[in-house]
Amino acid sequence: MPLPKAELHLHIEGTLEPELAFELAARNGVSLPYADTEELRAAYRFQGLQSFLDLYYELMSVLRTEQDFADLAEAYLGRAAAQGVRHAEIFFDPQAHARRGVGIGTVVEGLWRALGDSERNHGVSTRLILCFLRDESAESAMETLRAARPHLDRITGVGLDSAEAGHPPAKFREVYEAAAALGLRRVAHAGEEGPPAYITEALDVLGVERVDHGLRCLEDPALVERLVRERVPLTLCPLSNVRLHAVDTLADHPLPTLLDAGLLCTVNSDDPAYFGGYAGDTFDAVRDTLHLTEDRLRELARNSFLASFLEDDEERRARYLAEVEAYTF
Ligand SMILES: Nc1ncnc2[nH]cnc12
Numbered sequence: 561m562p563l564p565k566a567e568l569h570l571h572i573e574g575t576l577e578p579e580l581a582f583e584l585a586a587r588n589g590v591s592l593p594y595a596d597t598e599e600l601r602a603a604y605r606f607q608g609l610q611s612f613l614d615l616y617y618e619l620m621s622v623l624r625t626e627q628d629f630a631d632l633a634e635a636y637l638g639r640a641a642a643q644g645v646r647h648a649e650i651f652f653d654p655q656a657h658a659r660r661g662v663g664i665g666t667v668v669e670g671l672w673r674a675l676g677d678s679e680r681n682h683g684v685s686t687r688l689i690l691c692f693l694r695d696e697s698a699e700s701a702m703e704t705l706r707a708a709r710p711h712l713d714r715i716t717g718v719g720l721d722s723a724e725a726g727h728p729p730a731k732f733r734e735v736y737e738a739a740a741a742l743g744l745r746r747v748a749h750a751g752e753e754g755p756p757a758y759i760t761e762a763l764d765v766l767g768v769e770r771v772d773h774g775l776r777c778l779e780d781p782a783l784v785e786r787l788v789r790e791r792v793p794l795t796l797c798p799l800s801n802v803r804l805h806a807v808d809t810l811a812d813h814p815l816p817t818l819l820d821a822g823l824l825c826t827v828n829s830d831d832p833a834y835f836g837g838y839a840g841d842t843f844d845a846v847r848d849t850l851h852l853t854e855d856r857l858r859e860l861a862r863n864s865f866l867a868s869f870l871e872d873d874e875e876r877r878a879r880y881l882a883e884v885e886a887y888t889f
């Protein structure tokens with residue numbers, strides 16, 4: 561039995577495996593510029609974040625209907641459950657679908673067809689986090705939040721993703737204020753490819769409660785001290801960092817340094833169809849390559865539930881935490 565864990569940094573569009581991409585392309589009459597799944601997989605060699613994002617946005621053109629989003633989420637939940645995920649807080653990118661005329665209602669209600677039955681079908685509780693694309697305008701983000709209003713009973717929080725460099729968090733001050741006023745939780749990608757100052761800005765200007773990635777905090781010791789003091793969780797994605805060249809190899813990943821510094825670290829899969837592993841694969845990889853002890857692995861699992869947005873269901877959180885403590889390796 562795998563170690564129970566929560567997945568807190570997972571883009572649902574990043575779980576689109578080549579096989580499902582081709583199946584949906586055929587179903588929807590979309591042609592992909594790849595002959596087959598093998599040729600598509602061969603394209604998964606990225607120079608950095610932007611080259612990944614180019615393929616990620618291209619491939620999601622196969623997602624058209626509610627059923628497509630339901631099938632995508634259902635496939636993810638099955639894989640996640642098999643790897644010990646008990647709770648998943650799932651990002652989605654409505655603006656990336658609105659571009660081709662797929663409205664946020666299709667996305668959210670489609671995902672909900674799978675998420676609504678996830679506890680019963682997979683034993684996985686879920687939350688949805690709407691991400692704004694930071695390389696789109698602040699006005700577009702505000703329009704997206706407006707369009708999300710009829711679906712807010714399905715949405716727990718907002719996040720910020722896509723190309724980071726040159727798109728500081730402060731650009732989205734107003735939309736995060738509006739999201740907070742609607743009672744939404746707040747997270748943001750920061751310090752993945754952008755500087756540590758973006759992490760500080762995400763905390764101070766956007767009021768984020770977790771930092772997605774946050775890897776580059778290590779360049780600013782005062783910031784590390786603050787993150788430790790304020791118990792700000794980091795949702796790290798080690799396999800993503802290797803594939804997008806934030807680190808040279810997994811053996812060079814600073815996860816042990818971050819843990820030793822006292823940071824509240826979690827490990828996550830980001831875009832598992834593209835980066836070579838789901839949550840359990842990621843835990844196995846850091847265990848084997850970074851030689852993490854059982855105590856460290858248990859700490860990472862515990863942190864994942866502590867950092868999750870389960871404030872509305874503390875009984876469940878306590879149950880998950882008890883499972884972590886009772887786990888025998
Ligand atoms: N790792 C990542 N960073 C920024 N935006 C993303 N969208 C999907 N994955 C992402």
Ligand SMILES: [Zn+2]
Binds near residue numbers: 749772
């Ligand atoms: Zn991400």
